[in-house]
Amino acid sequence: MINHEEVGLTDGDVKEMYRTMLLSRKLDERMWLLNRAGKLPFVISCQGQEATQVGAGFALDKEEDVLSPYYRDLALATHFGMTPLETMLSAFAKDGDIQSGGRQMPGHFSKKASNILSQGSAVTTQVLHAVGAAYKFKLDGEKRVALTTLGEGSTSQGDFHEGLNFAGVHKLPVICLIENNKYAISVPTRLQYAVDKLSDRAHGYGMHGEHVDGNDPFAVYGVVKAARERAVNGEGASLIEAMSTRLTAHSSDDDDSYRTIEEREKNKEEDCVVLMKDYMVEKNIAEESWFLEIEEEFKLIVKDATKEAENAPYPKAEDALRHVYEEVDNG
16 A cells, blocks of 8 residues: 555544445445345445545545445445445335335435435446536536446446546546456456556546556545546546455355456455555554454444344335326326
8 A cells, every 4th residue: 555644644534444444344244144144135245345435435525526326335425424224224125215215226326415326227327427417517617526436347338438438528527436346247357348457548538547556545545636636627537447356246146156266365365444454553543442442333333223224114015106207296
């Protein structure tokens, strides 16, 4: 990891980043266990990609900027304001789910109060949503940025190319962050694209491109912060490729036997949460007692959120089409 002070972060910032990473990991691990216990139907994990998401999130202005995330962005959404209870209500598909009222699959992040745009299920449409928001910001002269994220597999979709071409032509304040975990479900990068770096495609769109270590939250923070400064100063969009590590299978329904045992073991050595803790210990940012304290704190938070969500009511059957079609009052 680069030194956090090189990008203007304090020891307090580092501790806050680690807290967000760890809370997201604990939520994710609990949902994975609940799925295996037959209590949750589906989980798509962010384990291993928390450093990329938290580094990017901390570089933005939560009060002004908007997110158009993809399904693996639990840590990013948590930083922007999704609470553990809201996450669990969505996972259990309960009526109190702020994202869809229990009618959408988990990982479809949406919270207006936290500037998280509603997400569609069609792969890569979030890029178009972010570009649209950024176009509005430019037309209205607002010093705001839209961040969209996606996996490297989504760069094969037409929405990616169309969105970035439009952003490049109009010099929009949008940041497109590729969380490259080296697999589009089971398809490796060598079968997904022929360029050495996906960030090199930025030249074709007329925007800034950057390749960064996604397991280093400080490096990600630095490049996203610079991208935001360029965007609000009218210098246009950025395409950032963060090389990340996916610790789990693609989802709870995936058998990731396409990855060798050696590869999976190597991935564990690149666990960004472990690397972050090691860095903090090495730099004397926190003592072991602090890590134990927040472990216990988050264990209780996740336990309480799980219990409350599991006991919450399911949505009413008659509400299945609510907010889908126009509601006409015939009275």
